[in-house]
Amino acid sequence: MTRKILPPNVSQLASSIKNKMIVGRVNDIILDPFHPKFKEYGSFNSIGTIFFEETQLIGSSTPQIAKPFFAQSSYFPLINELVLLFSLPNKRIGKSTSNESYYYINIINIWNSQHHNGYPNPTSKLTPPSQQKDYDITDKGSPIRRIDRDGTGLNFNAPGADSQQTFIERQFIHPLYPFTGDVLYQGRWGNSIRFGSTTRPFNTAKYKPLNEWSDIGENGDPIITIRNGQSPTHLDENGNPLAGYVPITEQINNDLSSIYLTSTQKIKKLKIQNSSFFSYPTNESSLIKTPTLPKDYIGSQVIINSDRLVFNAKKDHILISGQESINLSSNNSLNFDTTHFIIAAGQIKLGSPDAKEPLVKGETLREDLFNITKALINITTILEVSKLWPAGAPVADPTLSMTAVQVKDLLNNILEDFEKDSNGKSAILSEVSKTI
Numbered sequence: 388m389t390r391k392i393l394p395p396n397v398s399q400l401a402s403s404i405k406n407k408m409i410v411g412r413v414n415d416i417i418l419d420p421f422h423p424k425f426k427e428y429g430s431f432n433s434i435g436t437i438f439f440e441e442t443q444l445i446g447s448s449t450p451q452i453a454k455p456f457f458a459q460s461s462y463f464p465l466i467n468e469l470v471l472l473f474s475l476p477n478k479r480i481g482k483s484t485s486n487e488s489y490y491y492i493n494i495i496n497i498w499n500s501q502h503h504n505g506y507p508n509p510t511s512k513l514t515p516p517s518q519q520k521d522y523d524i525t526d527k528g529s530p531i532r533r534i535d536r537d538g539t540g541l542n543f544n545a546p547g548a549d550s551q552q553t554f555i556e557r558q559f560i561h562p563l564y565p566f567t568g569d570v571l572y573q574g575r576w577g578n579s580i581r582f583g584s585t586t587r588p589f590n591t592a593k594y595k596p597l598n599e600w601s602d603i604g605e606n607g608d609p610i611i612t613i614r615n616g617q618s619p620t621h622l623d624e625n626g627n628p629l630a631g632y633v634p635i636t637e638q639i640n641n642d643l644s645s646i647y648l649t650s651t652q653k654i655k656k657l658k659i660q661n662s663s664f665f666s667y668p669t670n671e672s673s674l675i676k677t678p679t680l681p682k683d684y685i686g687s688q689v690i691i692n693s694d695r696l697v698f699n700a701k702k703d704h705i706l707i708s709g710q711e712s713i714n715l716s717s718n719n720s721l722n723f724d725t726t727h728f729i730i731a732a733g734q735i736k737l738g739s740p741d742a743k744e745p746l747v748k749g750e751t752l753r754e755d756l757f758n759i760t761k762a763l764i765n766i767t768t769i770l771e772v773s774k775l776w777p778a779g780a781p782v783a784d785p786t787l788s789m790t791a792v793q794v795k796d797l798l799n800n801i802l803e804d805f806e807k808d809s810n811g812k813s814a815i816l817s818e819v820s821k822t823i
Contacts, residue, residue, distance in 0.1 A: 407474040411439030413464045414450050421550040435463055453489035465543040467505035469495040501573040502560040505541050564634035577617030583610050598636045603685050604651035616643025644693035657682040661716035668740040678714055749816050757805035760798050767795035
């Protein structure tokens, strides 16, 4: 077999890269101003600085430092994770081109887990033998998932910074199941973004649907899922919690918070809290069509699903616009707290989509009733002094006069409600609801 010889320049380049690249185990990291070495290594410029030992020089008592390589994105390692490092120019390059420092590029994926990839120093006297044995026998590409209740668990936190003692290993943080062509971004705690697509096996008789969004559409139709907090109910075939290293797919009803951006898919398992659509006409010939349920809709839609949704515009408007209709539904109530509530519509129906009785115009009715009441008062004033002529001489009519007085008092009281005060307000008119 003939050995292929690389051109001299390629060989030199490969050798140069190899000499600049090392692997280190993280011993410490600066993440906030409370770290004891924060000021020593540059104050806020020190954020993300790690202290590491070279894996080839395990046992060295002089940790080295490295800074993050990427400025636009951050993925800070845990203590005892291994990172890939390169020696590259630093900020003193203006004084000497030979000034270089280490930069860490990525965490080495020892356990194929997004939760953590820590591994104890195999020669350190600080690593308990029981823990080292656990890591030696770990298989299936899973982190050991040792919960540190007895003080023997692997340390993931900076040893000298109390404010950074926040990482606790969890047993059931699953990685996402990848599908052909996917681009996945996964956090350590069940939060993720999937740039995916419809993925329907060609042999549907042999394989069941791979996920909740691939029953409809063609392979390659795009979808984006943003998930924060995985479902807590992933069980194996025996009803036991699924092992943490087993991949899962998103579950829109059980994941804590989700945003789905679809193209041709149908999210058939989506459950909404109220789908009565009572406010829509049942007449099929109506121009107002009842919406398709989100779980039955096929096509591009944006779904936001969580225990609570907050839309807040700090400076300007919230605009909601729909070609067909906008449906607001609740199992309890719809509440509007505002200074002005304005509805500009061709028709407003209250109580039922079949409502036919028109509402009266308050100011017009007030004025008409005001005038009628005044006229009736004038009539009662005349009736108060009405006479009887029993023998050709006038005699007061006591029955009619008394009735007229009573009616006149009643009409005067009603008239007070119809009259406007100096501010143009009337007791019979609403100060809130207006119409045209």
